[in-house]
Amino acid sequence: MMMMAAVDQREQGEENATLSLDEDLHSLSEIKQNYDLRLSGRHNITGVEEELDDFLNRTTQLVFQYQQGRKVPKLREPRNLYALTKEAGPQQATRWPSHVQCICPSVQFIDYSPPEPQPLVKATGKEISPSIRGGELIYCNDPGSDPYFTRSRVAGFRLTHDDVLLEPLATLPEDLTLEFESRFESGNLFKVEKISNFEYELTLRPDLYTNKNTQWFFFRVRNMRKKKSYRFTITNLMKPSSLYNNGMQPVFYSSHDAKTNKVGWRRKGENIRYYKNNYMQNGRCHYSLTWTCEFAYDDDVCYFAHCYPYTYTDLQDYLLDLANDSVRSRFCKQRVLCRTLAGNLVYILTITSPSRNPEVSRTKRAVVLTARVHPGETNASWMMKGFLDYLTGSTADAKLLRDTFIFKIVPMLNPDGVIVGNYRCSLTGRDLNRNYKSSLKDSFPSIWHTKLMIKRLHAEREVVLYCDLHGHSRKHNIFIYGCENKHKPDKKLRERVFPLMLSKNSRQSFSFRSCKYKVQKSKEGTGRIVVWCMGIMNSYTMEATFGGTTMNGKYKDTHLNPRDLEAIGYDFCDTILDYCDPDKCKTDACMKELTERMKKRMECRARGEPDESMSDSDTSGSDSSVDDGLPVNLLSNMPKINRKKKLRSRSERNKLTTASPPKQMTPPAATKVVLPKSVEFRPKNRENIPKKEEKPVRNSPEERTERSAKKGEYLQALTSAYIRSGLLVVSEPKAQAATTTAVKEFSFNYTQKGGDEEGNTDTGLTTQYLTDRVNQLTAHEQYEILRQSALKKQLSAGQQRILAQKHLAAVASMQQTDQHQQNIQQHTAQALRRIAAMATTTSGLNNHNIFLRQPQQTTYEEVKETEGGQLFFRRRERPPARAVTPLSHLMSITYPIEAKGISMLQKPNNPREDPIRHHL
Secondary structure, three states, X not given: OHHHHHHHHHHHHHHHHHHHHHHHHHHHHHHHHHHHHHHOOOOOOOHHHHHHHHHHHHOOOEEEEEEOOEEEEEEOOOHHHOEOOOOOOOOOOOEEEOOOEOOEOOOOOOOOOOOOOOEOOOOOOOOOOOOOOOOEXXXXXXXXXXXXXXXXXXXXXXXXXXXXXXXXXXXXXXXXOOEEEOOEOOOOEEEXXXXXXXXXXXXXXXXXXXXXXXXXXXXXXXXXXXXOEEEEEEEEEOOOOOHHHHOOOOEEEEHHHHHHOOOOOEEOOEEEEEEEEEEEEOOEEEEEXXXXXXXXXXXXXXEEEOOOOOOHHHHHHXXXXXXXXXXXXXXXXXXXXXXXXXXXXXXXXXXXXXXXXXXXXXXXXXXXXXXXXXXXXXXXXXXXHHHHHHHOOOOHHHHHHHHHEEEEEEOOOOHHHHHHOOOOEOOOOOEXXXXXXXXXXXXXXHXXXXXXXXXXXXXXXXXXXEEEEEEXXXXXXXXXXXXXXXXXXXXXXXXXXXXXXXHHHOOOOEXXXXXXXXXXXXXXXXXXXXHHHOOOOOEEEEEEEOOEEOOOOOOOOEEOOHHHHHHHHHHHHHHHHHHOOOOOHHHHHHHHHHHHHHHHHHHHHHHOOOOHHHOOOOOOOOOOOOOOOOOHHHHHHOOOOOOOOOOOOHHHXXXXXXXXXXXXXXXXXXXXXXXXXXXXXXXXXXXXXXXXXXXXXXXXXXXXXXXXXXXXHHHHHHXXXXXXXXXXXXXXXXXXXXXXXXXXXXXXXXXXXXXXXXXXXXXXXXXXXXXXXXXXXXXXXXXXXXXXXXXHOOOOHHHHHHHHHHHHHHHHHHHOOHHHHHHHHHHHHHHHHHHHHHHHOOOOOOOOOOEEEOOOOOOEOOOEEOOOOOEEOOEOOOOOOOOEEEHHHHHOOOOOOEEOOEEOOOOOOOHHHOHHHHHX
């Protein structure tokens, strides 16, 4: 019985374990199914699922892939081995800051380009400029008050209800108010105020964690009525000028046209005006953009944008098509360069023909291209798309490029900014194109890894060209910014050859006159200048206009569409072949043309005529030179230090004194007391008598340390002066031994009082000794004697420098020709006597106003040496000391010296122009 009970108990335990396992698997499948729904934003999150979602978003060790239509989690592979999957489905769901709302991660649009170029709109002068009036708030997308980025999640902030539809309504509502929406990828609408049923004021959301950079816009409208004129006014733009006043129109997309007529993005808008409005914030003026639009269909779903959108999802779909292509995937390898702050992938492409011979691969030169460092410049992605289409194509030129070069391409440097709809900044609140010099790897990962990749590539092989693709909002056409090699004569004008060739290959849209080559200090942190400093001569930034082209030809004064932007990518590849052609005929012809252009430019300047190349001198596509600071998260966590404001000028100090004058105390009235002359007034209260300041203790440890530092400073200054002049040269051991012996022969003892009985100081004795034997002593001997003198006599810092400089000038005079030897000896002796007067003075040294006594006119007899090596000088006469004279007059001595190529034969009229003092 006991055995049967044990068997039953074991079977029951196995059955319970099987049931619990089935329940766990069922709950796990439900969680996975709910998680898949949450990825698309169509599921409400509660309770345990929220905790699971938080865990999955915090971890970085799990990745999800599709296998047979199911999303399977697995551990992340090592980064060096991690490549893009070829499975069907999206590469990775876009990750947003956790506090940003998102109702639809991405919106798909059809690929379309107008059959005919759309002309730029000509202003009629009748456009109105409505002021900001405010009205009923009908839309608000508040991103929250988070001061900096903390965490991210798939699809951002979870909405508690799903009431947003992207399809047209079946029945028209009675309300005529337009419905706005921008909570999708790259949208950035903050709020909308209704002025009337047909007029609306729009406010854009600034770049996240900043209060500026509002230029890009992308939003959706619906519930419109056809053949009704609607006015839209954006009220918080930042730039003082825009191409909207030069004929540019916003881009427009109609879902009805896309379904029925296969018509996609195109230019649309009338009565366009860009102007300064009546709104100011934080002392900064704001500008408005207003336009009117008539819709062709009732209750259509339409979109407006600053330029043709190109989102992060569009890039992932394009790269997925490349990876799934069996032919193009052979020579186009996709890898992950790094991850952004939000966890999105930064892709890097390596395009080259595979080679079995390693020697052939080593001889290939490299070309580096990057784009979308500024997320609002979508035209850069369209140029990059054209470049990739041409390079991965099947043409003979494309194959020649792949056989000759290795292309390193980063198609999107700032995915986080593209996803959330920023115009210039990343989630750090900073412009990435101003932080290429930064070493903050965790804050700017894409910039840090891109710079490291270029450094390694440049160390392995020659990098022919680097180009960063951008968009420009104030100038028409396409042009290039380069770096001028004006300090390298052999490379002068070489940086302009490639832009000139590109202008000849793309005559319809590229303007060579708009190209600039200045290296401005405010742009030192850009990729163009940082890569140029690495030694890559052809380092460029190519700017594509948001507007149109003004070049002479068929397409003059027309908007650029996506096909035109892609065409510049084709022309860029052709120009690389022309520039690197072994036959240098094209390069030589371009250099000859550039030289002639430069000559004409110099002639125009000489005649005072305006320079045509400077007519379009606006090189600042942005005002973000202040965006190169620390990330906002580091600034927020830094302790606040209250520093006292430094007054910059005397006028500020006067203003401060005038604003708060010192209070004058009026003494109380007192009776006048008359004392007799014989009575001496002595106050009884001696506490009010000011005490004498206590004198510091002499010969303290601090003073001894300071004196030893001064001695070392003098020796260092004198040694460096000798080394610079070429007098102090390390000789062979035998020569060093001979020099040491000679110095010992000329050494002498010092008296305990610092001088002889007649009042001559030790430093004066040393100087006189050097004066009489200047032709007998070598530079090493003079250096050793001066060193001993400085160690014995504790000279001040100013005296040490003067002694070292004057002695350097005196010794330099010894290297002149024989015909000046007599004058040199005479004037050197005079200079050394002046040095003696300077070195013996211990008072009168101030910070900037140094005064020494005039040199005393003395005469000496011959120098006598005793057996012990002691020097003895006899003095004949000494006139009385004269008044104090400034050091500048004292240093303006007259003696012929040509040290370091500077002639000093005449006494300067102005003591401040003393060449010895100025040069040394």
